[in-house]
Amino acid sequence: MPHRSKLVRRIHWIRRTSGWFVLGAPAVIVYTSIVLIPIGISAGISLTNLNTRFHDTSFVGLNNYFQLFKDHALQEAFLNTIIITAIVVAIPTLAGLAIALLLDRATKPFRIMQSIVFIPVTLSAVVISFVWSTFLTDGGLINSTLRQLHLEGLTQSWLGKPGIALVSIALVVSWQMTGFCTIVFLAGLKGVPSELIEAATIDGASRVQRFAFVTWRFLAPALTINVVMLLITGLRTFDYVIVLTNGGPAGSTETVATTIVKLAFQNTRTAYSSALAMILLIVIATLCALTLRILQSREIEA
Numbered sequence: 001m002p003h004r005s006k007l008v009r010r011i012h013w014i015r016r017t018s019g020w021f022v023l024g025a026p027a028v029i030v031y032t033s034i035v036l037i038p039i040g041i042s043a044g045i046s047l048t049n050l051n052t053r054f055h056d057t058s059f060v061g062l063n064n065y066f067q068l069f070k071d072h073a074l075q076e077a078f079l080n081t082i083i084i085t086a087i088v089v090a091i092p093t094l095a096g097l098a099i100a101l102l103l104d105r106a107t108k109p110f111r112i113m114q115s116i117v118f119i120p121v122t123l124s125a126v127v128i129s130f131v132w133s134t135f136l137t138d139g140g141l142i143n144s145t146l147r148q149l150h151l152e153g154l155t156q157s158w159l160g161k162p163g164i165a166l167v168s169i170a171l172v173v174s175w176q177m178t179g180f181c182t183i184v185f186l187a188g189l190k191g192v193p194s195e196l197i198e199a200a201t202i203d204g205a206s207r208v209q210r211f212a213f214v215t216w217r218f219l220a221p222a223l224t225i226n227v228v229m230l231l232i233t234g235l236r237t238f239d240y241v242i243v244l245t246n247g248g249p250a251g252s253t254e255t256v257a258t259t260i261v262k263l264a265f266q267n268t269r270t271a272y273s274s275a276l277a278m279i280l281l282i283v284i285a286t287l288c289a290l291t292l293r294i295l296q297s298r299e300i301e302a
Contacts, residue, residue, distance in 0.1 A: 039281070046275035052268040064275035073251065074259060074276070080166055081255045085234030087170035088177065093226055095174070096181025097219075101211075103182070104189045114186060121179040129243035132172045133159070136244070159245050162252035169240050169253055177233060181226045188222030189215070224295040228288055235284050256280050 046064055050057045068074060099117060103110050120128060135141045136158040143155040158168045192215050200210045238257035241247060247254040247262070254262075256276065263273035 042274045042277055045271050046278050048271050050271040050274075052270055060271075064272050065279070067272065068276060068279060073254070074256075076251070077254045077256050077259045080253060081235060081237065081257075083166060084170045084173065084237050084255065085231065087167065088173050088234035088237075089227060089230045091171070091174040092177040092181045092230055093223070095178045096226065097185050099178070099182045100185035100189060104186060114183070117182050118179045120176045121183075123176070125173075125176070125239035126243055128176050129172065129240045132175075133244055136168055160249055162249055165245050165249065166253050169237070169244055170234075172244065173233065173237060173240055177230060180229065184222045184225050185219060188219045192218045220295070220298050223298075224292065227295060228291055231287060231291060232284060235280070235287070 047059060047061060048057050049060045049063075103114050103117070137143075138155075138157055138160070140158075142158065146152065146154050156164055159165045196214050197210055200214050205213070236257050237255050238261065241253055241255055241258050245253045247258050257280070260273045260277050260280065263269045263276065
């Protein structure tokens with residue numbers, strides 16, 4: 001009998017695990033094929049001197065990685081990426097939270113406005129960039145409006161000056177991502193217990209106090225989602241730069257992502273670009289892991 005019961009338990013275990021295997025195998029195969037294998041190939045190429053202009057390829061170890069840290073142009077691209085990421089994380093988070101608090105109503109007009117706010121997120125980065133490029137040219141909508149308001153002193157070459165062009169790109173990305181943050185924060189606001197708000201109101205808490213000590217704590221998961229998504233978006237900024245400035249003027253808006261593509265397809269330095277891609281992957285994975293750990297610990301405390 002003990003032997004039979006053990007056999008029965010083993011049969012049940014096989015049935016349960018086989019079910020999970022059947023359901024999970026397709027996802028594992030797809031993920032391995034389009035993510036893990038390409039990463040492995042890229043890592044392998046980064047250890048060679050592969051160049052599509054030449055046929056001779058040899059193993060060079062970590063030489064490409066050592067060259068990366070001596071590349072001054074790449075250092076500027078990293079700095080530009082950090083600046084864009086900082087702006088993209090800060091502005092959509094703050095603006096999305098403010099808009100979410102304003103639109104947190106159950107009436108039909110507010111629901112329509114919530115849908116309108118989300119529309120930019122449904123459009124591709126290329127479309128958004130093309131639209132904003134017409135606004136940001138010297139004779140575009142922004143400068144024309146400033147001139148009509150007799151504010152000629154505020155007109156700028158929004159995409160023609162190094163510092164301003166970089167900030168303009170970051171603001172375009174922020175404008176598109178604000179709708180995403182708004183919707184996520186609105187979803188978080190739905191999870192705030194009305195009983196706690198009412199109790200805080202009865203206790204004499206002001207609107208600011210209710211937000212700081214009640215609402216904000218329940219928005220911790222929404223904040224985690226937004227910050228991680230914005231972090232990834234900022235660090236891999238590519239489409240916006242290519243369409244708006246193509247890295248100009250004078251390479252002042254090049255990011256790590258645009259540098260990777262140009263090294264691979266314009267300069268044909270495949271191995272060098274692969275090494276840079278691996279560095280970017282490690283940076284994104286590390287920063288996201290740290291951010292998740294910090295923000296999720298806040299969720300537990302909340």
